Structure formats: structure tokens, C-alpha cells
Amino acid sequence: MASRGYVQDWPLLTPTLLDHAARVHGVGARIASRGVTQPHVIRHSSYGSLRMRALALAKAISMRLGISSGDNVATMAFNTTQHLELWYAIMGIGAVCHTLNPRYSHEQLIYIMQHAGDVALFFDGPLLVDDDPNLLHNIIPSLVRPAEGGYMPTLKHVVAMEDAQNAAPLRTAFDAAFASKDHAHFHCMEELVEWGLVGVPFSWFHGKDIRTLDENMPAGLCYTSGTTGRPKGVIYTHRSNVLHALACSSGSFYGWTVNDTCLPVVPLFHANAWAYAFCAPMAGVKLVFPGRSLDGRSLVDLLVAYKVTVTSGVPSVWHGVVQFLQQHTHICLPHLLVVGSGGSALPPVLLQYFRLNQRIGEGKCEVFQGWGMTELSPIGTISRIHVPLEPLPTPQIASASVIEVFDDHKSSTTPPRDLHSCANWSEKQSSARLLRAGVPIYTVQLRIVEPDSSDKALPKELPWDDESVGQLQVRGAAVVRRYYGGVVADDARDNDDTNNTTHHDDDRHNLTVDGWFDTGDLAAIDASGSIRIHDRVKDCIKSGGEWISSVDLEAAVWESLRGGIEVQGSSGATFLLREVCAIGIPHPRWEERPLLVVVVEKKGEQQPPSFVVPDDDARAIAMNIKEALLATVAKWWIPEHVVVMCAPLPKGSTGKVDKKLIRSQMINTVERVARTTTSKL
Incomplete structure (x- = not known):
């Protein structure tokens, strides 16, 4: 019997999402966008107008700039309606939307854009005027001129995401520096939109019959943060984007409805x-x-x-929000019902603040934490309080009898008893559950395998008993198969070829022998499928042949202190704990020993930027933390040194704590750290 023909072939293409929104939800202002150049101006629009402008922009970049299907178009911009319009315009002509992180170094941006072969760059004006005035002057020459090693430039267009008035000084500076002698042309995005609105209306993919289009063609490109070497490009297809969105939208995960208002703090880039x-x-x-x-x-x-x-972002953003609300106790957020967090572990104090504060959601605000990777599109798991294992009740129905027929065998996946009663969990149990990485969304499959067995044809899988810790591996409909340009992870770690011009995919991939993607995380999984991230493989601390999880040690610090946030200094002053970072430093006998870096703030006082914790207070803070830890962790987990500081921990381009940088600086100063507990990074 033929396997096709009973159901229509309808390719999953990202522009159809915007078509749906415009048809069903297109009337009335449903999108608000704070200006980037003018933050005091907030622009309102509808899904209908967003689609109209996206189509006009798609027409302009295709017919005026000459961008074709398959071309990579870079965007370096913040969260605005314009940026979302640009996403759909690029994907809507079959080109690839390549989002650039403006927090990358100039060297990384040059490498990424050369490797991607971007033909155009769209950028927010203030990135040049306020944030990084030398940005274009430092990266454009390397992108428009041939370079040693055979690199041939591909960048033809630079577009300011501004109106004509705000783009004028940028155009003048750009033309004076580059356009007269190089081959890139400067444009204004609003002029392109206006051009596209005139004349014959445009259709997605130039009006081609949707049934003839390939849903597996590339739609998006995002590079990893490059913590283990050069950043690596991850391609998202139209199909993977739509399937991933469908999976994330499930009621047990995002669960958004037309009645929700969402403030996305996580960047579009x-x-x-x-x-x-x-x-x-x-x-x-x-x-x-x-x-x-x-x-x-x-x-x-x-x-x-x-x-x-509903809102979502990284923990460092929520630190700022909580700090502001603590200083302005008259402000209430009664409508805020869901706060999402990801990117790094959520400190328990933030979880408790949002969940238990009557000023937020009238005490009913739900907090969820997500885990994922760029390579997963990016959501892998989400941790929310739900009752997936609560058994059905046995009802008393006069007209029917209930017959229980189920397998009561004691398999390794039988849920533990305490999970069956999760509806009656205490706040401490609920918080502990939420601080886990959560359960996988549909389309993501998980397994943990014995460390260092990934290269075997049949790696040893470990049980889901929440005790066995192994390498976390995934597979699914939106999980990367290979990196852009055919770069394999193991090769990419040592890849120093900044002039790589081979941008076409090949048959090399980053999967295990039996087809799983290794995440680089160590984790345990319980019987309900909830993940507990033990650590990144590269962040684990190996001391005396035993492993210490930096994640668990950091969590133990929060848990052991009074209220999860306060610690006493020698002067009697109370300090509030703001950040915690555990790293391993070399030790002549034990190979590595843990070192703890904590960021504190003096309670009840406004600290000047130059404030440094007095040495006596710092020593007392360090001693109090060590003593508190004795009650929660094994003695050999107690950190060798505790460094107390006031300045925020250094963050990487994605907002995560840069443990690699901290580790290198602490190793270089370890002898000085041994003499004092106060240090600056």
C-alpha cells in the first residue's frame, strides 16, 4: 500500500506562522516596542502590519539588494518589532537569518561573518553611536577586502535599522570610510520598507507554490559562544523551527494563549x-x-x-528586577503569572522572591527554569510544577464500575512514591523540583551514558534513578546533526583557521556512532524524566580522584546560608550574597581543589562602585560560608579558598558567568589569594 497520498503535503515554513497570526490575530495593536535610538518612544503595531512590513522588506532585499535564496544575511540588533520583521523578511525569500551577538569581540565577529559568508549586515544604530563606536570601523575592512589565506569577501550591503534622519550621520561616516574604495553599500532599513510598499505586492518565496518548497531548507543560523574553541555555526531549518515552536507551545511547557502578554528579555540574537x-x-x-x-x-x-x-530572561536580568522592586516596595506586579529563566542556574533566592511575594501575581507567580543549547534550537527541557504522575482517582459511579488493569511490575522506570504525592509537596520540595533542569519537550529524547563511552558502538546507558551521573546526550527533530561548514566539534576545538572559506556542508557530523548528540553536560535523570544537571564536563572539579560538581557546590552555598542570602562580617555588618562561582584550581597533591568566588553587597547601604569589602569582614564572610557548608556537603568539598568581592562576576557574550576567565585569573593569582580572601577580577 502506498504510504503517501492520504494527507496533503503541506511544508512547514516559518512565514506561515506570521500568515496565521495576521489572519487570526491581525486586528488591533498587539505588539509594543521600545525604541533603540529613542528609548522614550514606544511603537505599537499589529500582527497584520508586521506581516505587511516584513513582506515589503522581503521585496526590497530581494529585488533591490539582490539577495537570493540560500544567502546568509546577518542581523546585529536588539529586541524590537523591526528585528522581528527582519527575521521573517529574510526567511520569507529563502535566505538565512544569521543573528549576531553584539557582545562578541571584534575578532570573533570577523571570524563568524567570514566563516558564514554573510552577504549583508543589518544593525541597530546605537551599537555604533553609543555602545561600540569602533565596531564597524574594526570589522568592515576585514569583510570587504580580500585577505591572506584566500579569503574572498562576500559582504555587499550594510543596512542601518533606522529611519532616514537617524541613518544620515551613519551613512556619511560609512561612505567616507569605506564605500568610496570598497565594495559594500550603505542603506537605511526604513527606506527599504518604503520602497517595498510601492508597486506590486510581494509574496513569500516570490509567489512559488508552497507545495514545491522544501521545508528542510535552512532558515536561521546562530553561532555557539565558543567556550571550547572557535564559535561553531548551527543551522535551523524551516521544518525544525516550526516543529520546535509546536513542541514548546504545549500547555505543560510555554502554554501561551491569546490572552497572554509576553515581555521577552532573552535577546533575538x-x-x-x-x-x-x-x-x-x-x-x-x-x-x-x-x-x-x-x-x-x-x-x-x-x-x-x-x-x-509572562516574561523570560537570564538570571542576571532578574537580579536587577528584584533589586529595583526591593528598593521600591510600593510597586506591585499583580498580572505577572509566569517568570522563565535559563542560560545558567537560577539562584534559589530569586526563585523564592518571585514565587512567594504577594506583590507579584498576588502570590501566585509561577517560575520555570529551562535547559537547552544553541544546538537544540535551543529548548531541551523545562521545569514547571505539574502533576504528570498523579494517578487517576477511583470514582464512585453508580452506573459503572472501575476495573483496574495495569502493569504493576517494579521496573527501573517505576516512579518513586514521593513523586505520586507531588500535589501535596511543601514549598521546599516544590522549589527543589523547580531548580532542576526539568523534563524534555516533545521531539527531544534524552539518555545518560557512562562517561568516556560515547565513542563506543554501544555506549553503556545508565538508569533513570536520579543517582547515576553520566554524559547527557540528546536526539530529536530540532537537534543539530552537523555544524555549518561541516565543522565537527572535536576538530573545531583546535581550529585556528580564521580564513576558512569552505562554507558548504559535507557529510561529517557531530553525532555518536549510534546517532546521539553529546551535550558536554553531566547529569542524572529521575524516573519521571526530570534532569538534574550535575555540571559541565569541563567545569567539574577533580580532587583526589573524586569529582566535585561546581553546580552542586554553588547551590549548597545558597542553601546553607541563613535565608539563602545573608552572611555576617566581622564588624557585625550583614552582607547580601549576590553571586556565587565555584571553580577548580591546580593542587600539587590532590590535582585540583575547589575555590569559591562570592559577590556580596552590604545590606541597607548604597555602595559606591569603588567599594571593597574590608579584609576583616572578608575573612569572616569566608569563614562563615565554610562553616555553613560543613552541614550540607562532604568535608573534602569545602573550598580551599573563598574570594570575596563586590564587582559583578565577568560574563561571557551570552550572559553566563565566564568560568574559563575566572579560572585563568585565579590560577595566576592563587598565591596571593592564599594570603588574603579579598580580590578583584
Whole structure:
């Protein structure tokens, strides 16, 4: 019997998400966007107008700039309606939307754009005017001129995401520096949109019959943060984007509806924007874009003004929001019902603040934590309080009898008894559950295998008993098979070829022998499928032949202190714990020993930027932390040194704590650290 023909072939293409939003939710203002150049200006629009402008822009970049299907188009911009329009315009002509992280170094940006072979760069003006005035002057010459090693330039267009007035000084500076002698041309995005609105209307993919299009063609490109070597490119296809959005939109995960108002703080340029660029139009969610104003005051202003119900971002953002709310106790967020966090472990103090504060969601705010990777599109798991294992009740129905027929065998996947009663969990149990990485979304399969067995044809899988710790591996419909350009992870770690011009995929891939992607994480999984991330393989501390999880040690610090946040100094002053980082440093006898870096703030006082914790207070803080840890961890886990500081921990381009940088600086100063507990990074 033929396997095709009973159901229509309807390719899963990302522009159809915007088509749906415009048809079903297209009337009325449903999108608010704070200006980037003018933060005091907030622009309102509808899904209908967003689609109209995206189509006009697609027409302009295709017919005026000559960008074709398969070309890579780079964007370096913040969270605005314009940026979302650009996403759909690029994908809507079959080109690839390559999001660039403006926090990358100039050297990384040059390498990434050369490797990707970008033909155009769209950017937000303030990135040049305010944030990094030398950005284009430092990277453009390397992208428009031939270089040693055979690199041939591909960049033809540079587009400011501004109106004509704000783009004028940028155009003048650009033309004076580059256009007269090089081969890149400067444009203004609003002029392109206006050009596209005139004349014959444009259709996605130049009006081709949707049935003839390949849903597996590339739609997006995002590079990893490069923590183990050169950044590596991850391609997202139209099919993988749509399937991932459908999976994330499940009621047990995002669960957004047309009645929600979402403030996405996670950047559009980071990790496929956690899929909200596709989930939001699919559900018709009202969107509130913060632009580049991500400080606590600016975010709280939007949360209040637009009665936001759902928001998501990294923990460092929530630190700023909580700090502002603590200083302005009259402000309430009664409509905020869900706060999502990801990128790094959520400190328990933030979880408790949002969940238990009557000023937020009237005490009913739900917090979820997600785990994922750029390579997973990016959501892998989400941790929310739900009752997936609560058994059915045995009802008393007069007209029927209930017959229980089920397998009660004691397999390794039988849920433990305490999971069956999770509806009655205490706050401590609920918090502990939420601080896990969560359960996988549909389309993501998980397994843990014995460390260092990935290269075997049949690696030894470990049981889901929440005790066995192994290498976490995944596979699924939106999981990377190979990196862009055919780069394999093991090769990429040592790849120093900045002039790599081979941009076509090949048959090499980054999967295990039996077809799984190794995440680089060590984890345990319980019987319900909930992940507990033990650590990154590269961040684990090996002491005396035993492994110490830096993640667990950091969590133990939060858990052991009074209220999870306060620690006493020798002067009697109380210090609030703001950040914790555990790393391993070399030791002549034990190979490595843990070193703890903590960031504190003096309670009840406004600290100047130059404030340094007095040595006596720092020593007392270190001693109090060590003593508190004795009650929660094994003695050999107690850190060799505790470094107390006031300045925030250094972060990488994705907002995560840069343990690699901290480790290198601490190793170089370990002798000085041994003499004092106060240090600056």
C-alpha cells in the first residue's frame, strides 16, 4: 500500500506562522516596542502590519539588494518589532537569518561573518553611536577586502535599522570610510520598507507554490559562544523551527494563549530567541519588546504599564528586577503569572522572591527554569510544577464500575512514591523540583551514558534513578546533526583557521556512532524524566580522584546560608550574597581543589562602585560560608579558598558567568589569594 497520498503535503515554513497570526490575530495593536535610538518612544503595531512590513522588506532585499535564496544575511540588533520583521523578511525569500551577538569581540565577529559568508549586515544604530563606536570601523575592512589565506569577501550591503534622519550621520561616516574604495553599500532599513510598499505586492518565496518548497531548507543560523574553541555555526531549518515552536507551545511547557502578554528579555540574537519569535505569532500572544533597555527600572516600567503576564530572561536580568522592586516596595506586579529563566542556574533566592511575594501575581507567580543549547534550537527541557504522575482517582459511579488493569511490575522506570504525592509537596520540595533542569519537550529524547563511552558502538546507558551521573546526550527533530561548514566539534576545538572559506556542508557530523548528540553536560535523570544537571564536563572539579560538581557546590552555598542570602562580617555588618562561582584550581597533591568566588553587597547601604569589602569582614564572610557548608556537603568539598568581592562576576557574550576567565585569573593569582580572601577580577 502506498504510504503517501492520504494527507496533503503541506511544508512547514516559518512565514506561515506570521500568515496565521495576521489572519487570526491581525486586528488591533498587539505588539509594543521600545525604541533603540529613542528609548522614550514606544511603537505599537499589529500582527497584520508586521506581516505587511516584513513582506515589503522581503521585496526590497530581494529585488533591490539582490539577495537570493540560500544567502546568509546577518542581523546585529536588539529586541524590537523591526528585528522581528527582519527575521521573517529574510526567511520569507529563502535566505538565512544569521543573528549576531553584539557582545562578541571584534575578532570573533570577523571570524563568524567570514566563516558564514554573510552577504549583508543589518544593525541597530546605537551599537555604533553609543555602545561600540569602533565596531564597524574594526570589522568592515576585514569583510570587504580580500585577505591572506584566500579569503574572498562576500559582504555587499550594510543596512542601518533606522529611519532616514537617524541613518544620515551613519551613512556619511560609512561612505567616507569605506564605500568610496570598497565594495559594500550603505542603506537605511526604513527606506527599504518604503520602497517595498510601492508597486506590486510581494509574496513569500516570490509567489512559488508552497507545495514545491522544501521545508528542510535552512532558515536561521546562530553561532555557539565558543567556550571550547572557535564559535561553531548551527543551522535551523524551516521544518525544525516550526516543529520546535509546536513542541514548546504545549500547555505543560510555554502554554501561551491569546490572552497572554509576553515581555521577552532573552535577546533575538541569542540561541534562536528561545523559540518565542515563532511561538508568539502561533498563539497570537501580545508582545512587549524592551529594546536595549534591560535595567530593572525599565523592565518593571513595561511589566506594570502593559500588565505583562509572562516574561523570560537570564538570571542576571532578574537580579536587577528584584533589586529595583526591593528598593521600591510600593510597586506591585499583580498580572505577572509566569517568570522563565535559563542560560545558567537560577539562584534559589530569586526563585523564592518571585514565587512567594504577594506583590507579584498576588502570590501566585509561577517560575520555570529551562535547559537547552544553541544546538537544540535551543529548548531541551523545562521545569514547571505539574502533576504528570498523579494517578487517576477511583470514582464512585453508580452506573459503572472501575476495573483496574495495569502493569504493576517494579521496573527501573517505576516512579518513586514521593513523586505520586507531588500535589501535596511543601514549598521546599516544590522549589527543589523547580531548580532542576526539568523534563524534555516533545521531539527531544534524552539518555545518560557512562562517561568516556560515547565513542563506543554501544555506549553503556545508565538508569533513570536520579543517582547515576553520566554524559547527557540528546536526539530529536530540532537537534543539530552537523555544524555549518561541516565543522565537527572535536576538530573545531583546535581550529585556528580564521580564513576558512569552505562554507558548504559535507557529510561529517557531530553525532555518536549510534546517532546521539553529546551535550558536554553531566547529569542524572529521575524516573519521571526530570534532569538534574550535575555540571559541565569541563567545569567539574577533580580532587583526589573524586569529582566535585561546581553546580552542586554553588547551590549548597545558597542553601546553607541563613535565608539563602545573608552572611555576617566581622564588624557585625550583614552582607547580601549576590553571586556565587565555584571553580577548580591546580593542587600539587590532590590535582585540583575547589575555590569559591562570592559577590556580596552590604545590606541597607548604597555602595559606591569603588567599594571593597574590608579584609576583616572578608575573612569572616569566608569563614562563615565554610562553616555553613560543613552541614550540607562532604568535608573534602569545602573550598580551599573563598574570594570575596563586590564587582559583578565577568560574563561571557551570552550572559553566563565566564568560568574559563575566572579560572585563568585565579590560577595566576592563587598565591596571593592564599594570603588574603579579598580580590578583584
